[in-house]
Amino acid sequence: MAEGEGLVSVDYEVSGKVQGVFFRKYTQGEAKRLGLVGWVQNTSHGTVQGQIQGPTARVRELQEWLRKVGSPQSRISRAEFSNEKKIAALEHKDFQILK
Numbered sequence: 629m630a631e632g633e634g635l636v637s638v639d640y641e642v643s644g645k646v647q648g649v650f651f652r653k654y655t656q657g658e659a660k661r662l663g664l665v666g667w668v669q670n671t672s673h674g675t676v677q678g679q680i681q682g683p684t685a686r687v688r689e690l691q692e693w694l695r696k697v698g699s700p701q702s703r704i705s706r707a708e709f710s711n712e713k714k715i716a717a718l719e720h721k722d723f724q725i726l727k
Contacts, residue, residue, distance in 0.1 A: 634683070634684055634714055635681065635682060635683060635684070635714065635715045635716070635717070635718065636681070636682070636683075636684050636687050636712060636713065636714055636715065637666075637679060637680070637681045637711070637712070637713055637715045637719065638679070638680050638681075638687060638691070638709050638710070638711065638712040638713075639677070639678070639679050639709065639710050639711045639712075640677065640678055640679070640680065640691070640694055640707060640708065640709050640710075641671070641675050641676070641677040641707070641708050641710075642675060642676045642677075642694055642698070642704055642706070642707045642708075643674075643675045643704070643705050643706040643707075643708075644702065644703045644704045644705035644706065645701075645702055645703040646674075646675060646676045646698065646699075646702050646703075646704065647670050647674055647675075647676065649698075649699050649700075649701040649702045650699045650700075650701070651668075651676050651698055651699045651702050652668045652669065652670065652676060652725045653699070653725065654698065654699035654700075654702075655668045655676070655678070655690075655694070655698075655699075656668060656723050656724070656725050658690060658693050658697075659680065659690055659723040660722070660723055662682070662686045662689055662690055663682060663683075663686060664680055664681065664682035664686055664687065664690055664723060665680075665681050665682060665718050665719075665720035665721065665722055665723050666678055666679040666680045666681050666682075666720055666723050666724075667679055667720065667723065667724045667725070667726050668723070668724075668725055668726070669725065669726035669727065678726075679720075681715065681718050681719060681720060682718070691707070691709060694707045695707040
């Protein structure tokens with residue numbers, strides 16, 4: 629593994645037009661493509677939130693994707709990341725869409 633390839637966990641919340649535009653499905657697809665685990669779900673206040681875990685460099689890639697890309701019909705106004713911490717092992721088996 630390259631330098632800085634320890635495992636990290638980070639929570640996220642994405643605001644904008646992110647519900648009803650397949651945002652969760654595309655997030656899951658991108659996370660799986662990058663080999664990351666965690667979850668994504670809609671919130672009651674119109675945002676999408678979740679948690680990402682995996683090698684630091686890959687987590688950074690998904691953070692950038694959540695900030696700037698999203699699903700084709702989404703319009704991201706803000707992506708916030710919190711509770712970042714190093715972890716010894718992954719706490720999820722895969723990347724799930726939670727209801």
